[in-house]
Amino acid sequence: MSVAEIIDSAKSQGRTVLTEIESKEVLGEAGIPVAHAQLARTAKEAAQAAAGLGWPAVLKVVSPDVTHKSDVGGVRLGLGSAEEVETAFGEMVAAVKERQPDASIEGVAVQKMAPQGTEVIIGMSKDPQFGPVLMFGLGGILVEVLKDVAFRIVPLEPRDARQMVREIKGFPVLQGVRGQDPADLEALEKLILKLSEFIEAHPEIEELDLNPVFAYKDGCLAVDARIVVA
Amino acid sequence: MTDLIKRLDRAFNPKTVAVVGDKRAMGYMWLNCMSTFGGKVYSVQVDPDEIPGIEAMGVPNYKSVLEIPGEIDYVLCAVPRPVAPRIIADCVRKKVGAVALFTSGFAETETEEGIATQEQITQLAREGDLLLIGPNCMGVYNRRRGVRHSPDQPAGDAGSVGFISQSGTHCINFSLVGAVQGVKCSKTVSFGNAVILDAPDYLDYLAEDAETEVIAMYIEGVKDGRRFLGSLRRAARRKPVVVWKGGLTRAGARAVYSHTASLATAPAVWDAAMRQAGAVQTDSLDETIDAVKALVYARPTTGARMGLIAMTGGQSVVITDSFEREGLEVPLLTAASYEKLSGFFNIIGGSYRNPLDAGGTIGMGFLPGNLQKLFDILEEDGNVDAVAMEVGASFIARRLRQNPALLDSMVDILAAHRERSAKPFIAICHPGHVEDVMADIRSRLVERGIAVFGGFEAGARALRRAIGYWRFRAGLD
Numbered sequence: 001m002s003v004a005e006i007i008d009s010a011k012s013q014g015r016t017v018l019t020e021i022e023s024k025e026v027l028g029e030a031g032i033p034v035a036h037a038q039l040a041r042t043a044k045e046a047a048q049a050a051a052g053l054g055w056p057a058v059l060k061v062v063s064p065d066v067t068h069k070s071d072v073g074g075v076r077l078g079l080g081s082a083e084e085v086e087t088a089f090g091e092m093v094a095a096v097k098e099r100q101p102d103a104s105i106e107g108v109a110v111q112k113m114a115p116q117g118t119e120v121i122i123g124m125s126k127d128p129q130f131g132p133v134l135m136f137g138l139g140g141i142l143v144e145v146l147k148d149v150a151f152r153i154v155p156l157e158p159r160d161a162r163q164m165v166r167e168i169k170g171f172p173v174l175q176g177v178r179g180q181d182p183a184d185l186e187a188l189e190k191l192i193l194k195l196s197e198f199i200e201a202h203p204e205i206e207e208l209d210l211n212p213v214f215a216y217k218d219g220c221l222a223v224d225a226r227i228v229v230a
Numbered sequence: 231m232t233d234l235i236k237r238l239d240r241a242f243n244p245k246t247v248a249v250v251g252d253k254r255a256m257g258y259m260w261l262n263c264m265s266t267f268g269g270k271v272y273s274v275q276v277d278p279d280e281i282p283g284i285e286a287m288g289v290p291n292y293k294s295v296l297e298i299p300g301e302i303d304y305v306l307c308a309v310p311r312p313v314a315p316r317i318i319a320d321c322v323r324k325k326v327g328a329v330a331l332f333t334s335g336f337a338e339t340e341t342e343e344g345i346a347t348q349e350q351i352t353q354l355a356r357e358g359d360l361l362l363i364g365p366n367c368m369g370v371y372n373r374r375r376g377v378r379h380s381p382d383q384p385a386g387d388a389g390s391v392g393f394i395s396q397s398g399t400h401c402i403n404f405s406l407v408g409a410v411q412g413v414k415c416s417k418t419v420s421f422g423n424a425v426i427l428d429a430p431d432y433l434d435y436l437a438e439d440a441e442t443e444v445i446a447m448y449i450e451g452v453k454d455g456r457r458f459l460g461s462l463r464r465a466a467r468r469k470p471v472v473v474w475k476g477g478l479t480r481a482g483a484r485a486v487y488s489h490t491a492s493l494a495t496a497p498a499v500w501d502a503a504m505r506q507a508g509a510v511q512t513d514s515l516d517e518t519i520d521a522v523k524a525l526v527y528a529r530p531t532t533g534a535r536m537g538l539i540a541m542t543g544g545q546s547v548v549i550t551d552s553f554e555r556e557g558l559e560v561p562l563l564t565a566a567s568y569e570k571l572s573g574f575f576n577i578i579g580g581s582y583r584n585p586l587d588a589g590g591t592i593g594m595g596f597l598p599g600n601l602q603k604l605f606d607i608l609e610e611d612g613n614v615d616a617v618a619m620e621v622g623a624s625f626i627a628r629r630l631r632q633n634p635a636l637l638d639s640m641v642d643i644l645a646a647h648r649e650r651s652a653k654p655f656i657a658i659c660h661p662g663h664v665e666d667v668m669a670d671i672r673s674r675l676v677e678r679g680i681a682v683f684g685g686f687e688a689g690a691r692a693l694r695r696a697i698g699y700w701r702f703r704a705g706l707d
Binding site: 127129130131133149150151152153156157159160163 | 451452496506
């Protein structure tokens with residue numbers, strides 16, 4: 001499906017928030033590296049999907065009503081076999097139903113677990129005067145507590161992406177500390193520029209979050225994604 | 231040149247000016263402002279009590295804009311609010327170049343009548359394709375043509391710095407305070423409520439204006455951030471643009487809303503926009519003037535390695551701290567420089583590693599031979615990109631009072647060095663206990679085209695900003 005078709009289909013169901021699967025499909029289409037996810041509605045489907053995508057597998061609940069999946073038991077990592085996936089599926093559905101009874105569950109997103117990289121987040125929100133603004137920061141506690149993030153207004157030039165990645169206080173983390181691999185800065189810059197192009201081409205996108213993006217020695221990968229349309 | 235820019239050029243360089251509604255109670259301020267204008271000035275006033283005073287100034291008065299013979303390039307209108315729509319309608323019929331509406335009491339009052347009258351004049355101007363500056367503004371200042379918005383502003387000679395301001399006070403202060411420090415304005419505009427012409431229009435114009443080499447602006451808020459950013463981006467790629475933003479704090483944002491009804495922008499977003507555009511950001515009038523001085527008078531450089539000359543040991547330490555705190559470097563000099571310095575530098579009570587604690591060696595600036603040698607060494611030193619010198623007056627004030635001529639040779643050497651040097655040179659002149667002597671030193675240096683700053687921090691910050699701009703232009707940052 002094209003970007004417009006995916007957005008239209010979500011809107012026809014009365015949704016402005018795209019599911020993780022839809023969001024990733026849209027972003028993948030735009031050339032942004034995403035950890036591909038497949039929708040499974042049953043435990044069996046989930047096990048089949050996992051076998052197709054490769055091990056270890058990750059399951060994440062797909063529900064338009066759930067914003068923070070891990071808070072309601074909606075994320076399971078490192079599943080190594082079809083049996084484990086099937087069991088996890090059942091447990092996850094039960095857990096989400098218990099913690100958020102009103103949530104409608106469409107199924108689970110199955111993906112191959114991405115190897116751990118340096119976590120960064122990249123997001124977009126709209127400023128009333130300047131329009132779409134991109135945000136870049138390190139993932140986890142640094143972004144939440146220290147607000148160590150950099151902003152740029154869309155559209156970005158290569159210079160902007162380069163500066164953005166380097167101006168956060170946590171930049172040394174991306175250069176590799178204590179024996180950790182340095183992050184592929186060029187790949188991160190490329191992702192940021194692609195995202196800027198994508199946002200410019202789709203003014204109907206109101207909000208976008210890639211959280212986290214794993215930055216590796218070579219390349220980077222958006223592991224989770226969320227898009228809100230107008 | 232687009233059509234709008236051509237039309238703005240006519241308004242900013244008028245040959246004929248009409249002042250509407252000036253009166254004795256204001257000391258005929260607007261006509262006094264135009265007393266330096268070389269072209270034809272007309273007055274429009276219907277009050278029989280006011281007309282004799284106007285005619286006594288030698289200004290022909292008419293009862294209506296429409297009665298004035300010939301074309302009018304620029305109208306300054308200071309009538310009471312209820313009369314404003316009629317004058318605007320007359321200006322439309324007369325096809326004047328532009329109208330600056332000094333009249334206030336519009337949307338900024340947040341009253342029904344103010345808002346309604348603003349809508350009325352906006353519609354009249356829009357339908358009549360009239361260039362309207364303001365309302366609630368001071369209009370245009372063109373130093374060369376002598377069109378002013380304060381009777382204190384200098385006139386007659388050309389300037390090179392444009393200023394665009396959402397505030398009348400800042401606009402006037404920039405031109406007045408700047409003038410004392412060597413900042414000569416080319417054209418400035420106070421644009422008030424910006425119902426027709428807005429900041430991006432003036433930016434586009436000054437970016438195009440050949441006379442304007444540096445643009446500075448005071449801004450409280452933008453209506454269309456993307457349009458503003460587009461104009462700023464284009465302008466900053468042609469010449470330096472210094473942007474002083476008011477209302478970046480929470481309470482400041484509230485004050486901005488009461489002043490110009492502008493909405494706050496998150497400081498981080500504003501900062502991002504400025505970086506992307508390549509604008510130089512400042513936070514006050516002084517910082518804005520300082521940054522402009524560094525951009526106008528110090529040679530462009532993309533290197534940030536300083537050679538520092540101070541008069542005493544204590545000063546050499548803190549001048550170094552100031553520059554390094556601003557992110558500039560204070561490196562060691564080359565071996566060749568040390569070799570030369572060791573030949574004559576007085577190391578009893580002095581040192582020359584960089585900073586150069588040189589007061590003893592150069593006689594506080596009054597030993598021209600050694601001062602010249604220091605300049606030559608720093609000029610040739612490959613580790614140094616820019617030079618800053620403390621011109622200390624506390625210790626020399628008494629001598630200068632007794633013998634003012636002492637200053638001449640120092641000023642000559644500094645001016646000649648600035649002229650000849652390929653590296654930026656700035657002087658720093660701290661306030662002293664004898665302000666008249668300091669003021670004299672400052673103005674003597676300014677006259678010779680040397681950028682003088684009131685403190686190490688101010689000098690360091692201004693130079694860092696200028697270097698930041700030249701690096702942006704060179705695609706280095």
